[in-house]
Amino acid sequence: MPLPGYVITGRITRTAFGSTLLGSRAHVGRRESYVAPVVVTCDRTQWQLLGASLLFSAAVAVSTMIIGFGIATWLAGHKRLTWISHFLLPVLIVIPPYLYAIIWASPLNAVTIWFLDHWIIAPAIWGWLNAWWTEVMSYLPLAVGSAIVGFACVDPSLVAAGRVAQSEERVFWRILLPLALPSLYAGASIIFLFSLLEYGVPALFFVTVYAIETFAQFSLDGRPGPAVLTVLPLILLSAGILYGILGRVRQVASMRMHDDESLFLFRRHSFGWRLFHGVAITILAIQVLLPLEYLLRSVHSPLLFWQVATAASHEVATTIILALMVVLTGIPISMFLANCLAQPGRANSFWWIIVCLPLALPASLLGISMIALVRIPGLSSFPQAWMTVAGSLAHTLPLAALLGYVVLQRTNRQYFEAGSIFQRSSLLGFWRIWLPLSAMGFMSGGVLLVTRTFGELEATLLVVAPGSATLMMRLYNLLHYGASPEVSALTLLLMLLIGVASLLLLVGFILAKRMRMNGEQL
């Protein structure tokens, strides 16, 4: 029975059990019984690691939301800069955290070395600080986006009614902010969850977080059982957080979006506000400009970029083919799932669990589950190319389905009902009513699937067929030798691919708007 291949470990993956895995390619071809009894004991170190990971993720979520909130309120007062929220933020949101980590690795290393030379802070803390900063940077667009959506959900007439009686600042704190809270809360919880389940960024800065435990445990003996048990506390915690998020997501999805009128409320700011805005905007500028400047500078010349791109042509082709396969498979499934989620009644609880469960699982565990699945006799002939597709879909498909659900919820349900009455056939109703009205959501979902596939590493790493490495894997392997012009060139190439995909989405939006498809859903 062919096994799904190899585990490519990071530079250093130290586990809570004290094991150290330094090999660049550890074969996991040893055949194990997946029903073997499993005993895993959680020692004190593991609980400490879980606690540290929770604190780390909470710090990331809170600080990101505070900065994001500052940027959103600043943008609110500058109507001419709406292109930032309409174009730049969506592009930044789809760049995967790991790519941010690669971008930030060198500038942060330089800063770290300088600080360590001067003995200002203990070396142990620097890994955490670097990982924290990188994650804050990578989730910042998401935080700004959720704050903007939160404000847009507030009915301007409610704000206007408050302004008649109270000062602008009081209206902000007492009316606008409480009403925008569901979206802010959802944004913070999502960032917390993503940070908790992500280990690529901390690993790059030599920091061990709990999410890596499953990967490390599986790499030790190739048995999925202990890996699942090891990560069980994390799964339970994530499921609890998800349960809280979903209520907010449903709440936000059912709220009507308004023009930005309520956002452009505050024109006279106190010194404290201006300072807060100044810091937030400086961070946004750094977030966009500094890494870009670093990458462009380290690539030296267009010739080098071209040479690196040509050398990686096989990986680029594999990545694009994989992304296409993911989109072609993922969009119809996400349509189906979004429709199931949007159905009224108790039956949809089942679909909510099915859709959201993968979000509560670390990506590496999904990869391990797939390996375990193909070990089951009868499923071993499952084509390995589709394993990679499934690995890429595992974490992004729920997000695409949720995006589709939000769009369906935001579209007047009676449009669909009227369609179901007046259509000549279900197929025609789907084609002429359902699809045009929900196209925006699924187009966005498609781009999300593509861009996340470009950046996916943790699940596909476990299931990829030998000789079918993606661009991200090439980048990851090159990082073993530290930052180099080649790494920078490949990062730029990956960003270029993501930029092109996002641009296609933007063109799609503009065309759709021209075709008057936007209606009430935007």
Added chain:
Amino acid sequence: MNGSAVQVCKIEKSYGVVKVLTDFSLSLEVGETLAILGPSGCGKTTLLRMLAGLDVPDDGEIYLAGQLASDRRVLLLPHQRHIGFVFQQPTLWPHMTVQQQLEFALPRLRTSEQRNWLHLLMEKTGISKLSQRYPDQLSGGQARRVAIARAFAARPTLLLLDEPLVNLDLTGKQKLLKNTRRPA
């Protein structure tokens, strides 16, 4: 069941703990018009939605033209019931022009026949000049007239109107009441 146009037998419907309809029955013969009056929240819209197949009764049955259409499940899909529905809100699809809205609801006809019927329908409802406009380019009254025309377009055997006179001026109301009895 007999050959009544609509036969509703002891239907019940609740939303959570709120009982909207309890043991409700009615019968409507072919050619008959029935107006249902009542305070807000008494279940008028819910009843129409169940007749249209958009909602399912918790208990009881609905027969349309003698055929079982709903019990605890929807047996006949909404578009298979040959009904026209005017919703409380116009619910015109934002991505279609007025003409496209009506064309979508038209039954399968030959091209010339379809054109004639569409022309007649638009003329009768006073929307001929609006045919190329999108919903956001219509006033409240115009949108209401388009919604009514759309309900007639399919030549339904049963017409369900949920507060159809909202947003119409006096002339519009008189025209509608006259045309509802003798559409074209």
